[in-house]
Structures are given as structure tokens and as C-alpha cells.
Amino acid sequence: MLKGFRDFILRGNVVDLAVAVIIGAAFAAITASVTADIITPFIAAIVGAPDFSNLVVHVPTLRHVVPPSPLPAGYIPPGELHVGKFLNAIINFLINAAAIYFLIVMPMKYVMERFNKPAEAAPTTKTCPQCISEIPLEATRCKFCTQPV
Incomplete structure (x- = not known):
């Protein structure tokens, strides 16, 4: 029973997946920083808003809600739509997708085309x-x- 578990854990693709998850988490932190510290302030300078994460749209509520006391972390009052945080998440996603495509998918496609070249006919x-x-x-x-x- 333990031998099967050991074989499963030490299989190459499981270890590769674990490494990929760790590197992916580190890469997510880098792209979040790029979005929050470089791209968002640049766009905000053009648009005139100081930061997208503070961009909130207020909509009318149908009834009055008393906020809880003390306020829990991440509490969003009724009638507030945090559009800026959503825009930051979209920018993060686009950076991740572009990096994965241009740094992983395209080179691997090129390598696979070179290895899978049909042999020249005699x-x-x-x-x-x-x-x-x-x-x-x-x-x-x-x-x-x-x-x-």
C-alpha cells in the first residue's frame, strides 16, 4: 500500500505539477505587483483616478441595512460595486495569459513542430x-x- 503511494508521489509528472504550482503562485504575485504598482498607476495617470482599487460605483438600495459591529474584514456595504478591484483582476489575468502564451505555449509549439517534422521521403x-x-x-x-x- 505504501509502495504504491510512494510510486505515485515520486512519479515525474506529480513532482512537475507541484513545482508548477509553486512557480505559478510566485508568478501570480509578480503580475499582481506589476498590475498594482505599474500598470494601474500609469492608466490612472492618464484617466485621472488615483487608483483603480478605490473605484466604486454606488447603486441605490431598496432597503436600509445596518452594518454589523465590528465590521468584518473585507466587508462591502450594500449598494457598492467595487469595479476597480475587478479591473485589476482583469489586468492580472491578461498579463498572466500573455506571459503563458508567449513564454510557454509559442516556444513549445515551435519545439514540437521541429521534433515532429515528417521524414523526407526516399x-x-x-x-x-x-x-x-x-x-x-x-x-x-x-x-x-x-x-x-
Whole structure:
């Protein structure tokens, strides 16, 4: 029973998957930082808003809700739509998708095309030295000039 578990854990693809998850989490932190610290302030400078994460749309509520006391972490009052956080998440996703596509998918596609190249077919004809016509490899005489080959 434990031997089967050990074999499962030490299989190459399980270890590769674990490494990929760890690197993916680190990469997610980098792209979140790029979004929050570089792209969002750049776009905000153009648009004039200081930060997208503070971009909130207020909608009217049908009834009054008393907020809980003390407020829990991440509490969003009724009638507030945090559009800026959603925009940051979209930008993060696009950065991740672009990085994965251009750094992993395209190079792997190129490598797979190089490895899966069809083998060149063996030649089935040869050239007659006298009349320079194409004749079958098995031919002993040229069918055009009757020269022995």
C-alpha cells in the first residue's frame, strides 16, 4: 500500500505539477505587483483616478441595512460595486495569459513542430546522365534515350 503511494508521489509528472504550482503562485504575485504598482498607476495617470482599487460605483438600495459591529474584514456595504478591484483582476489575468502564451505555449509549439517534422521521403527516381531525364531507380536503361544507366 505504501509502495504504491510512494510510486505515485515520486512519479515525474506529480513532482512537475507541484513545482508548477509553486512557480505559478510566485508568478501570480509578480503580475499582481506589476498590475498594482505599474500598470494601474500609469492608466490612472492618464484617466485621472488615483487608483483603480478605490473605484466604486454606488447603486441605490431598496432597503436600509445596518452594518454589523465590528465590521468584518473585507466587508462591502450594500449598494457598492467595487469595479476597480475587478479591473485589476482583469489586468492580472491578461498579463498572466500573455506571459503563458508567449513564454510557454509559442516556444513549445515551435519545439514540437521541429521534433515532429515528417521524414523526407526516399527518392524514387534518378537522373539519366545522357539526356538528364528523370527515370525510376530500378531502371537499367533510360526510357527516353535508351542509354544504359
